[in-house]
Amino acid sequence: MVELKRGRASDNVVGQILRYMGYVQDLAEAGQKVKGVIIALEDDNRIRRALSMTPDIEFYRYQVTFRLFKD
Numbered sequence: 001m002v003e004l005k006r007g008r009a010s011d012n013v014v015g016q017i018l019r020y021m022g023y024v025q026d027l028a029e030a031g032q033k034v035k036g037v038i039i040a041l042e043d044d045n046r047i048r049r050a051l052s053m054t055p056d057i058e059f060y061r062y063q064v065t066f067r068l069f070k071d
Contacts, residue, residue: 001036009040009059014050017057 001024003017017036025034036057038047043059051059 001034003036003038005038005040007040008042008044009038009047010044011046011050013038013040014047014054014057018054021056 001017001020003013003020005013017038021034021036028034034056036054037060038051038057039060039062041062041064043061047059051057
């Protein structure tokens with residue numbers, strides 16, 4: 001399960017992805033494990049604390065760069 005956030009992710013995202021993971025777990029076969037990934041531009045202390053208690057969810061920050069060229 002992947003949750004992509006446009007900007008900063010806070011602790012409410014952890015509850016959101018846990019709900020989604022619960023839905024997927026209901027559909028999974030016996031023995032299958034559901035993992036979650038949150039991807040956001042920034043995080044904060046609240047989400048870091050929440051994620052420290054949820055080992056099945058990983059957090060990644062993204063960085064966007066682009067260049068403009070005039071021909």
